[in-house]
Amino acid sequence: MTQTIRNNWRIAPWVVIAIMLAVPLVAMQFTDEVRWTGWDFLAAGALLSGAALVYERGGRRITGRWQRIAAAGALVLAVALLWAAGAVGIFS
Structure with a gap:
């Protein structure tokens, strides 16, 4: 179960x-x-999938609950910053 x-x-x-x-x-x-x-769609999918893969792989190595929550928060923040930067066209 x-x-x-x-x-x-x-x-x-x-x-x-x-x-x-x-x-x-x-x-x-x-x-x-x-x-x-x-x-x-390709860029958004790559960004979100990459973040999910990083968390899934890194989550196995992080044993503490609060450390895992902090790592997830940092990853969400990084994705949000990259998403916002892409939305206003900094990279293009």
Whole structure:
């Protein structure tokens, strides 16, 4: 039973990433305000997937609960900063 719950939690970040990428895809069907290209989806998918992989690999090495929470917070902050920088076009 515990193994099943653990496997479900390992799938959760990937489901969240899929939902986050589906939101602009659905929004593009209803409004012209959202205009993502294939490169936008690729960049967002790479950023979010990379962060999930880093956390999954690093989470195995971090044993303390609070250290794991701090690492997750730092990773979320880094992704948010990169996402915001990409949204205002600093890199382009």
